[in-house]
Amino acid sequence: MQWQGISEFVAVAETKSFTLAAKQLSISTAQVSRQINQLESRLSVKLFYRTTRKVSLTDIGKSYYQQCRAILDALNTAEQTVTNLHHTPQGQLKLSAPIAYGESHLAPLINDFCLLYPELTVELWLTNRTVDLTDEKVDLSIRLGSLIDSTMMAKKLRDRNLFLCASPDYLAKYSTPQTLAELKRHNCLLGSLDHWRFQNRKLTVHGSLKCNNGYALLDAALKGIGIVQLPDYYVQPYLQSGELIALLPSHQPKDEGIWAIYPHNRHLPSKVRLLLDYLDQYLMQR
Incomplete structure (x- = not known):
């Protein structure tokens, strides 16, 4: 009763x-x-x-x-x-991640995870909005950068670094900036914000292109249109090949986290725990 x-x-x-x-x-x-x-x-x-x-x-x-x-x-x-x-992971596993990072890094790992646990039904949502895990019944969400205070649990999966860089052609034509102040004279390719972050400050910059997609900004930088600030997973191969040059390394901001966020639960469901362990292991290799 x-x-x-x-x-x-x-x-x-x-x-x-x-x-x-x-x-x-x-x-x-x-x-x-x-x-x-x-x-x-x-x-x-x-x-x-x-x-x-x-x-x-x-x-x-x-x-x-x-x-x-x-x-x-x-x-x-x-x-x-x-x-x-007493059971292998099964049922539905719902997670979310930022679009660009999810496409390039997370989705391939999730596909591999599905092969390991075929009894799971995985629902991966790629979105740049902040997902409410409780209201939308999401088991786990990937967040980038600084975290806001919440009642959720957080596990750091790896660090990301922001790089300021430009192509050799752009620098040959417009010179290499030696100070932050000199950036005001350059064409700065912007994302969704109007500023760039450095070690001890934010700097408002301006340019001829603004786009909320990192790959579009990367393409513009490679074509010599301007200077860009992007995370390492966009630019690292091009820095190694010399197609992009890192600028003002002494002002590079501190590393930021890539986090897994999930609801507070003393006994995590095995499907969430296994995914956390899997991402923790393999994201470090990317």
């Missing part, structure tokens, strides 16, 4: 809709409503304010939701622990 209506109550509290809760639980809206009514009757309290347009928790409902959510999380953790001990 004490368990009846708990799942329905939590689903309504989180979706703020009886209809959406029913869809999430794969039952009828009438069944959700009936379970909530019985739960309120058993507890002798009102858990929700209901109008034709809105469903919201009462103060008592908010307190009860926190307790019920913790109970369901503990139950899920217990079930995942048992599953991890």
Whole structure:
């Protein structure tokens, strides 16, 4: 009796809709409503304010939701622990990553991971927006650079370096900048921001091309259009071949992290733990 209506109550509290809760639980809206009514009757309290347009928790409902959510999380953790001990990874694994980095580095590794664990269904979303892991039910997200404070767990997979560089043809024509101040006289190829980052400062720069795609900026730099600042995984081969020249190395910013972000869970599902270990091992080689 004490368990009846708990799942329905939590689903309504989180979706703020009886209809959406029913869809999430794969039952009828009438069944959700009936379970909530019985739960309120058993507890002798009102858990929700209901109008034709809105469903919201009462103060008592908010307190009860926190307790019920913790109970369901503990139950899920217990079930995942048992599953991890006795089964190979299976089910759906959903992750997200920035577009360019995902295309060049992550997607090939994910394809290899799929070959290792064919019982998994992997859903990889490449997007440059910040994904809400909880709302969008994402198991793991790859983030680049500095992290904002959150309740999520974070694991650094590797470092990335930003390089300022230009082609030999561009430098022969317009000279090689020796100071940050001299960059204001050069054609600076910009991404989505209007500044570049250096060791101790940000510098606003200007140029004839702005594009939110690193490969497009790389192509422009290789063709001698201007100077570019890009992460190592774009430019390293061209720096080694001499097609690009690194500039102002003494001002190069500190290394940044490439991170795996995932929800806090004392017992990670085996599919997430295995993917984390796999990426940790193989991203270091790229």
